[in-house]
Amino acid sequence: MSMLEIKNLHVRIENREILKGLNLTVNAGEVHSIMGPNGSGKSTLAQVLARRENYVVTEGEILLDGKDLLAMKPEDAACEGVFMAFQYPIEIAGISNVYFLRSALNAIRKYHGKKEMDAMDFMPFYKSKMKLLEVDESFMTRSVNEGFSGGEKKRNEILQMALLEPKLCILDETDSGLDIDALRIVANGVNAMRSPDRATIVITHYQRLLDYIVPDFVHVLVDGRIVKSGGKELALTLEEQGYVGVEAEARATAVAV
Amino acid sequence: MSTDTKIIDTFVEGEYKWGFVTDVESDDAPKGLNEDIIRLISTKKNEPEFMLEWRLKAFRHWVKLEKQQAEPRWANIKYDTIDYQDIIYYSAPKSKKDGPKSLDEVDPEILLAYEKLGLPLHERERLAGVAVDAVFDSISVATTFQAKLAEIGIIFCSFSEAVQRHPDLVKKYLGSVVPYSDNFFAALNAAVFTDGSFIYVPKGVRCPMELMTYFRINAADSGQFERTLIIADEGSYVSYLEGCTAPTRDKNQLHAAVVELVAHDNAEIKYSTVQNWYPGDPVTGKGGIYNFVTKRGKCEGVNSKISWTQVETGAAITWKYPSVILQGDNSVGEFYSVALSNHWQQADTGTKMIHIGKNTRSTIIAKGISAGHGQNTYRGGVKVLKGATGARNYTQCDSLLVGDKCGAHTFPYIEAKNSTARIEHEASTSKVGDDQIFYLQQRGLPKEDALSMIINGFCKQVFRKLPMEFAVEAQKLLSVSLEGSVG
Numbered sequence: 044m045s046m047l048e049i050k051n052l053h054v055r056i057e058n059r060e061i062l063k064g065l066n067l068t069v070n071a072g073e074v075h076s077i078m079g080p081n082g083s084g085k086s087t088l089a090q091v092l093a094r095r096e097n098y099v100v101t102e103g104e105i106l107l108d109g110k111d112l113l114a115m116k117p118e119d120a121a122c123e124g125v126f127m128a129f130q131y132p133i134e135i136a137g138i139s140n141v142y143f144l145r146s147a148l149n150a151i152r153k154y155h156g157k158k159e160m161d162a163m164d165f166m167p168f169y170k171s172k173m174k175l176l177e178v179d180e181s182f183m184t185r186s187v188n189e190g191f192s193g194g195e196k197k198r199n200e201i202l203q204m205a206l207l208e209p210k211l212c213i214l215d216e217t218d219s220g221l222d223i224d225a226l227r228i229v230a231n232g233v234n235a236m237r238s239p240d241r242a243t244i245v246i247t248h249y250q251r252l253l254d255y256i257v258p259d260f261v262h263v264l265v266d267g268r269i270v271k272s273g274g275k276e277l278a279l280t281l282e283e284q285g286y287v288g289v290e291a292e293a294r295a296t297a298v299a300v
Numbered sequence: 301m302s303t304d305t306k307i308i309d310t311f312v313e314g315e316y317k318w319g320f321v322t323d324v325e326s327d328d329a330p331k332g333l334n335e336d337i338i339r340l341i342s343t344k345k346n347e348p349e350f351m352l353e354w355r356l357k358a359f360r361h362w363v364k365l366e367k368q369q370a371e372p373r374w375a376n377i378k379y380d381t382i383d384y385q386d387i388i389y390y391s392a393p394k395s396k397k398d399g400p401k402s403l404d405e406v407d408p409e410i411l412l413a414y415e416k417l418g419l420p421l422h423e424r425e426r427l428a429g430v431a432v433d434a435v436f437d438s439i440s441v442a443t444t445f446q447a448k449l450a451e452i453g454i455i456f457c458s459f460s461e462a463v464q465r466h467p468d469l470v471k472k473y474l475g476s477v478v479p480y481s482d483n484f485f486a487a488l489n490a491a492v493f494t495d496g497s498f499i500y501v502p503k504g505v506r507c508p509m510e511l512m513t514y515f516r517i518n519a520a521d522s523g524q525f526e527r528t529l530i531i532a533d534e535g536s537y538v539s540y541l542e543g544c545t546a547p548t549r550d551k552n553q554l555h556a557a558v559v560e561l562v563a564h565d566n567a568e569i570k571y572s573t574v575q576n577w578y579p580g581d582p583v584t585g586k587g588g589i590y591n592f593v594t595k596r597g598k599c600e601g602v603n604s605k606i607s608w609t610q611v612e613t614g615a616a617i618t619w620k621y622p623s624v625i626l627q628g629d630n631s632v633g634e635f636y637s638v639a640l641s642n643h644w645q646q647a648d649t650g651t652k653m654i655h656i657g658k659n660t661r662s663t664i665i666a667k668g669i670s671a672g673h674g675q676n677t678y679r680g681g682v683k684v685l686k687g688a689t690g691a692r693n694y695t696q697c698d699s700l701l702v703g704d705k706c707g708a709h710t711f712p713y714i715e716a717k718n719s720t721a722r723i724e725h726e727a728s729t730s731k732v733g734d735d736q737i738f739y740l741q742q743r744g745l746p747k748e749d750a751l752s753m754i755i756n757g758f759c760k761q762v763f764r765k766l767p768m769e770f771a772v773e774a775q776k777l778l779s780v781s782l783e784g785s786v787g
Contacts, residue, residue, distance in 0.1 A: 093742050096734075117741035126742075133739040137757030146753065147743035154744065186757065203743065 046071045046242050053102035061087045063267035072239040077246045079264035080286045085246045089215040093127040094120045122154035126209030128200035130216045135187040143187050172205040176232050194225035201232040212243040218252040230255030250282040265290045329390035341390050358480035358490030371484045375648040376677040379617050389492045453502040462498035477560040477598045485556040485592040489525045496526035501536040512541040528559045532567035539570040556592045565601030574774050576614035585644025588616025595622035599631035607634040609765045611774040613781045623652035626660035633662040636762040641674030650680040655691035664695040667759050670706035677709040684721040691721045699729040700758050752779045
């Protein structure tokens with residue numbers, strides 16, 4: 044059984060159809076990259092997977108390890124192992140990162156009937172992950188994303204991901220607004236998490252990120268559908284021909300078939 | 301309908317958890333207010349002549365104010381006209397003896413009521429090291445730790461007891477900060493108040509424990525008018541905690557309290573309140589406590605300090621401005637406040653800092669949360685008088701909106717008559733966003749926990765100022781008050 048199966052997914056937001064019959068299968072251990080022009084529906088896909096409410100699914104289904112993902116509340120999807128690194132992480136004043144993360148971790152543990160982790164056990168765990176993301180320890184006591192630079196916010200997202208150990212990681216344009224050093228650190232964090240029982244979906248505009256996080260599959264999303272899929276070399280083709288070229292080629296192939 | 305609105309629409313479901321009525325035989329005075337009632341109260345309480353005279357003066361002043369229709373109307377609140385003749389002004393739980401001498405003698409029903417409030421006196425006494433002076437309706441039923449405190453010269457007792465045993469202190473300080481002529485409700489309180497707390501901390505003594513009073517309105521249609529007086533003599537320190545709850549009633553109940561604080565040279569008073577009076581029916585807005593309170597402290601001596609911290613989550617109407625008169629040079633006044641108005645609650649609350657002495661400093665941190673149809677108003681006054689050279693004030697006033705049917709209002713008044721004064725005012729209004737809640741949910745937190753976390757974060761600056769156990773209670777209260785707010 045595949046970890047994630049998306050079949051004929053149609054999604055509307057405020058009466059505009061964004062996804063128009065998207066199919067995607069992701070197996071454990073794989074890294075998939077979804078590329079596409081602005082407005083093609085990449086972020087919509089991420090939001091739907093994370094169960095954001097104002098996206099209306101009109102057709103199709105999503106199975107996560109055989110379970111109906113679309114029947115889950117956002118927090119349940121999270122507890123089932125879906126993690127989204129936000130494109131624009133939200134600031135929450137007055138709540139420290141350490142408090143927030145321990146609460147989140149314990150909510151997930153509770154969902155699985157596990158004992159909650161106390162501060163004594165949590166701290167060394169947190170600190171080890173901070174090292175991985177090359178994050179200063181002052182991060183712990185700072186309020187969630189408040190006053191963080193763009194790069195710090197993105198690193199904090201991956202730090203959270205490393206701590207919560209999801210099975211399906213979704214990176215929604217994590218590379219946007221990152222300089223080269225931050226990009227490398229973020230990629231290191233993601234690569235460190237690659238494992239046979241975890242899958243990752245990397246949503247990006249640019250090939251650049253894929254130099255660091257090398258995908259097993261690349262999908263081109265245009266106008267709500269995946270128009271072409273391939274290996275990592277497809278990203279390079281895209282870089283050369285642009286989306287328009289790839290789309291035209293895909294259309295020609297479709298007609299020929 | 302957007303999700304945001306949906307979230308908010310479910311904000312009206314939280315229920316009041318303290319809505320039980322204790323069945324205790326009451327010793328009630330007839331309804332209504334006249335000089336005979338005042339005399340009855342004074343006689344029942346076996347008061348010395350000066351008290352009766354003061355009450356009568358206050359009453360006559362109040363009658364005059366009522367004739368002039370001087371009930372304050374400037375606040376940003378709406379409520380039905382209060383019929384002052386339709387209220388019972390004296391209601392004391394009957395005891396077999398003249399009064400309980402220890403906890404064992406306290407009516408078990410009353411003790412049970414405290415237990416329902418999560419306030420088992422024995423437990424508190426033993427575990428928390430908190431001396432509890434519990435006010436049940438109008439009479440103080442249990443005063444603990446008195447003896448222990450008395451050893452170091454601290455007087456902590458009910459107001460009635462203070463009148464009997466320390467009349468000189470009462471005579472000297474009563475009305476010295478809030479005179480009976482101060483305002484309509486202060487005059488009413490002075491005329492009819494039945495009990496409250498009294499604290500005197502002598503020179504150089506640091507009170508070793510937090511002193512605490514729990515107020516509870518019980519009998520139907522009985523207004524509660526408590527009066528508290530705290531005096532910190534030179535170089536002393538005291539921290540006082542006040543908590544309030546009231547059972548569910550259909551009819552609005554009037555609560556008009558007065559608190560006076562006096563800090564002498566180098567003395568410090570910290571006064572913390574967690575108030576969760578019955579807010580009224582969540583759906584119709586019916587019932588609930590009308591809370592008209594005058595709280596004021598006087599930093600009389602040099603280097604003295606008075607700090608108010610309040611968490612106001614209850615009451616249908618809140619009209620309350622804990623203030624500080626900064627008279628002594630270098631004195632410090634502080635006001636930290638969280639006020640929540642959910643459902644149909646209306647709060648008009650804030651503070652006044654009156655700078656008289658040189659180099660006086662004040663800090664105001666006010667956090668208002670509006671949800672449901674709640675209306676939350678911050679009203680603050682900073683006044684720097686001519687002689688207050690080097691006075692400084694910092695005000696931060698933040699409003700948080702949950703939903704789109706509530707309102708937040710800010711009325712800061714600043715008056716500086718000394719050109720060396722430095723006054724800063726910062727204000728912000730924000731809305732709990734759908735995206736914030738979603739972010740926390742995406743990390744595994746249920747929606748209600750997410751909202752509660754955002755709100756606790758917003759209030760953190762104030763919660764930090766509360767004594768530990770109160771801070772925990774305040775957080776719990778906020779969560780309870782917001783229950784059912786997200787679907």
